[in-house]
Amino acid sequence: xxxxxxxxxxxxxxxxxxxxxxxxxxxxxxxxxxxxxxxxxxxxxxxxx
Amino acid sequence: xxxxxxxxxxxxxxxxxxxxxxxxxxxxxxxxxxxxxxxxxxxxxxxxxxxxxxxxxxxxxxxxxxxxxxxxxxxxxxxxxxxxxxxxxxxxxxxxxxxxxxxxxxxxxxxxxxxxxxxxxxxxxxxxxxxxxxxxxxxxxxxxxxxxxxxxxxxxxxxxxxxxxxxxxxxxxxxxxxxxxxxxxxxxxxxxxxxxxxxxxxxxxxxxxxxxxxxxxxxxxxxxxxxxxxxxxxxxxxxxxxxxxxxxxxxxxxxxxxxxxxxxxxxxxxxxxxxxxxxxxxxxxxxxxxxxxxxxxxxxxxxxxxxxxxxxxxxxxxxxxxxxxxxxxxxxxxxxxxxxxxxxxxxxxxxxxxxxxxxxxxxxxxxxxxxxxxxxxxxxxxxxxxxxxxxxxxxxxxxxxxxxxxxxxxxxxxxxxxxxxxxxxxxxxxxxxxxxxxxxxxxxxxxxxxxxxxxxxxxxxxxxxxxxxxxxxxxxxxxxxxxxxxxxxxxxxxxxxxxxxxxxxxxxxxxxxxxxxxxxxxxxxxxxxxxxxxxxxxxxxxxxxxxxxxxxxxxxxxxxxxxxxxxxxxxxxxxxxxxxxxxxxxxxxxxxxxxxxxx
Numbered sequence: 336x337x338x339x340x341x342x343x344x345x346x347x348x349x350x351x352x353x354x355x356x357x358x359x360x361x362x363x364x365x366x367x368x369x370x371x372x373x374x375x376x377x378x379x380x381x382x383x384x
Numbered sequence: 385x386x387x388x389x390x391x392x393x394x395x396x397x398x399x400x401x402x403x404x405x406x407x408x409x410x411x412x413x414x415x416x417x418x419x420x421x422x423x424x425x426x427x428x429x430x431x432x433x434x435x436x437x438x439x440x441x442x443x444x445x446x447x448x449x450x451x452x453x454x455x456x457x458x459x460x461x462x463x464x465x466x467x468x469x470x471x472x473x474x475x476x477x478x479x480x481x482x483x484x485x486x487x488x489x490x491x492x493x494x495x496x497x498x499x500x501x502x503x504x505x506x507x508x509x510x511x512x513x514x515x516x517x518x519x520x521x522x523x524x525x526x527x528x529x530x531x532x533x534x535x536x537x538x539x540x541x542x543x544x545x546x547x548x549x550x551x552x553x554x555x556x557x558x559x560x561x562x563x564x565x566x567x568x569x570x571x572x573x574x575x576x577x578x579x580x581x582x583x584x585x586x587x588x589x590x591x592x593x594x595x596x597x598x599x600x601x602x603x604x605x606x607x608x609x610x611x612x613x614x615x616x617x618x619x620x621x622x623x624x625x626x627x628x629x630x631x632x633x634x635x636x637x638x639x640x641x642x643x644x645x646x647x648x649x650x651x652x653x654x655x656x657x658x659x660x661x662x663x664x665x666x667x668x669x670x671x672x673x674x675x676x677x678x679x680x681x682x683x684x685x686x687x688x689x690x691x692x693x694x695x696x697x698x699x700x701x702x703x704x705x706x707x708x709x710x711x712x713x714x715x716x717x718x719x720x721x722x723x724x725x726x727x728x729x730x731x732x733x734x735x736x737x738x739x740x741x742x743x744x745x746x747x748x749x750x751x752x753x754x755x756x757x758x759x760x761x762x763x764x765x766x767x768x769x770x771x772x773x774x775x776x777x778x779x780x781x782x783x784x785x786x787x788x789x790x791x792x793x794x795x796x797x798x799x800x801x802x803x804x805x806x807x808x809x810x811x812x813x814x815x816x817x818x819x820x821x822x823x824x825x826x827x828x829x830x831x832x833x834x835x836x837x838x839x840x841x842x843x844x845x846x847x848x849x850x851x852x853x854x855x856x857x858x859x860x861x862x863x864x865x866x867x868x869x870x871x872x873x874x875x876x877x878x879x880x881x882x883x884x885x886x887x888x889x890x891x892x893x894x895x896x897x898x899x900x901x902x903x904x905x906x907x908x909x910x911x912x913x914x915x916x917x918x919x920x921x922x923x924x925x926x927x928x929x930x931x932x933x934x935x936x937x938x939x940x941x942x943x944x945x946x947x948x949x950x951x952x953x954x955x956x957x958x959x960x961x962x963x964x965x966x967x968x969x970x971x972x973x974x975x976x977x978x979x980x981x982x983x
Contacts, residue, residue: 337490337491338487338488338490338491341454341490342454345454345455349455349458351458354458354461357461357465361479361483362483364479365479365480365483365484
C-alpha cells in the first residue's frame with residue numbers, strides 16, 4: 336500500500352499521469368516473467384517471448 | 385538526531401552515519417564484502433556505522449537513500465519509449481530488476497533492516513530519498529567550512545541530471561541549473577574509456593594517467609580534439625554539452641558506443657584490453673582530457689557568474705579527475721575550492737544523510753576550526769591492538785612491538801634501503817584514496833621504485849604513476865603551491881629547477897615511464913606532474929613525524945603513497961586483509977599500528 340501511495344504522490348507532483356497505463360502493463364508483464372521463471376506455464380509462454 | 389545515508393544497487397555501495405550534524409562513520413561495502421565496487425545493499429557498512437557509534441538500529445531517526453528511484457524509473461521509461469523499437473533488448477534485461485527490487489526500494493530497505501534487527505520501529509524511523517545530484521552537492525558543501533558557495537556536480541547520470549550548478553547558503557542548497565541525460569560529461573569520458581580498452585566505471589583514472597604521455601601541442605592530439613569537438617560533442621559557452629547520438633549507444637543498449645562509427649571517425653581500431661598501448665591511444669586520451677578540462681572550467685565560470693560566490697564545492701565522479709581540478713585551481717577563478725574526497729556515488733551516502741539533516745529536518749550547520757567535517761576522511765573501522773596481535777599469531781608471523789620513536793626510526797631505515805612497506809594505521813579511509821591509513825609507502829628517490837611497485841607489488845599496468853604524500857612545506861618548496869591538498873585531489877607540476885629533461889619514446893610508454901624525470905623519480909609522471917597529498921601535524925601526526933625524519937635523512941619530506949591492495953581488489957580493511965595482501969605480494973615489510981613484520 337505504501338508503494339501505491341508513494342507512486343501516486345510522485346505522479347501527482349511530476350504530473351506524469353501517462354505513466355499509469357505503462358506501469359500497469361509493466362506490472363502484468365513483470366508478473367508474467369516472474370511467474371514464467373518458476374512454473375509449468377513457461378512452456379506456453381515461450382512462443383510469446 | 386542520528387541519520388544513516390545509503391547508496392547502493394548501481395556501483396560502489398556505502399553507508400554513512402551522522403549524529404547531531406557530525407560525521408561519525410562512513411564506509412564502502414566493498415571493504416567488508418571484498419568484492420570490488422560491490423553494489424549490493426550495504427548491510428555490513430551499516431553494521432559498522434552503528435557499532436562505531438555504539439548505537440542500535442532503533443536509535444536511528446532516518447535512513448536516507450541517495451537518489452529517487454521513481455524519477456530514475458521515469459527517465460528509463462521515457463528514454464525507452466522515445467528510442468523504441470531500438471533498446472528493446474536492454475529494456476527486457478533491465479525491467480525485471482526494477483519490478484523485483486529497485487522500484488520497491490522502501491520495502492527493500494525495510495526488509496534488509498528487519499533481517500538485521502527485527503526490533504526496527506517504522507513509526508519512529510523514517511525512510512527518505514534525496515536526489516542524486518543533491519546528495520553529491522550536499523556531500524561537498526555541508527562538510528566544507530563555507531557558509532556560501534557555488535556547487536558544481538558532474539557525473540555519469542543520476543535520475544535525469546548529469547551535471548548541476550547549485551548555490552549553497554548555510555543549511556540550504558538551491559539548484560540553479562541542470563544538464564540532463566543523455567548529454568553527460570561523465571558518460572562521454574566513460575565512452576572513450578571503453579574505446580581505449582579500459583573498464584567503464586573503473587578505468588577512467590587510467591585514461592587520466594595515460595593522457596600525460598602526449599604533449600598538448602602534438603598534431604595527433606590537436607587532430608583528435610578537433611574531431612571530438614566538431615563531431616562527437618558540441619560544447620557551449622556555459623560548459624553545457626550536446627552529444628551526437630549517432631555515436632552513442634548507452635541510452636538504448638548495454639554498450640556505451642557504436643564502435644564501428646567511432647572507429648571510422650577517429651581512424652583507429654577500438655583497443656582491446658590486452659592490446660599494446662600505442663601513441664594514438666595516449667594522444668586520444670590527451671585530447672579527451674583537454675576537452676574535459678575545457679568543459680569543467682567553462683561550467684565553473686558559469687557557476688561563479690550565476691551564484692556570485694568566490695567559493696566552489698565540487699562533487700560527482702568527474703570531480704575525481706585531479707588533473708582537471710588542478711587546472712581549475714590554477715585558473716584562479718575561485719578563492720577557495722573544496723572537493724569532496726569521496727566524490728563518487730559512495731560519497732552520495734554521506735550527502736544524502738547531510739541533506740536530510742539540514743534540509744528536511746532544517747537543523748542549522750556547525751562550523752569548526754578544522755579544514756572540514758570529514759575527520760581527514762578517516763571514517764572507517766580501526767582495530768584494537770589485541771585483535772591485531774591475535775591475527776598475527778593466527779598467521780604464525782613473527783613480529784616486533786615498537787615504541788612510537790622506534791617505529792619512526794625503523795620505518796625510515798627500511799625506506800632508505802629501498803624496502804616497500806605496507807602501512808596500516810588507525811581508522812580506514814572513506815572514498816577511493818588511501819591517505820596514510822591503509823597505504824603502501826616507498827622511497828620516491830629510487831628510480832626502480834615505480835616499476836617495482838607497479839609490476840611486483842600492485843600487479844597493475846606499468847604505465848601508471850604513483851602519488852606522493854608530503855609535508856605541506858615541501859608542497860610549496862617543490863611545487864610552488866600554498867593551498868592544502870590533504871585528500872590527494874589536485875595534480876600539479878614539480879618546479880622546473882627540480883626537473884630532469886628526458887625524451888618521450890613514441891609507442892614505448894614503458895621505456896618512457898621508467899626514465900627519471902626529477903629528483904623524485906618515483907612520483908614524477910612523464911609530464912612532471914604529481915597527484916599530491918599534503919600532511920601537517922594536525923592532519924596525521926604519525927605520518928608527519930615519519931616524513932620529518934625522512935626529510936632529515938634524505939633532504940626530502942616526501943614518500944610514495946599508494947593504496948594497500950593489488951589490482952582489482954578493494955583496499956584492505958581488517959588486519960587479516962593486510963596480512964593476506966602482505967603475504968601474497970612482494971611487499972617487504974608490514975607495519976600494523978606499532979607491530980613490525982619483516983619478510
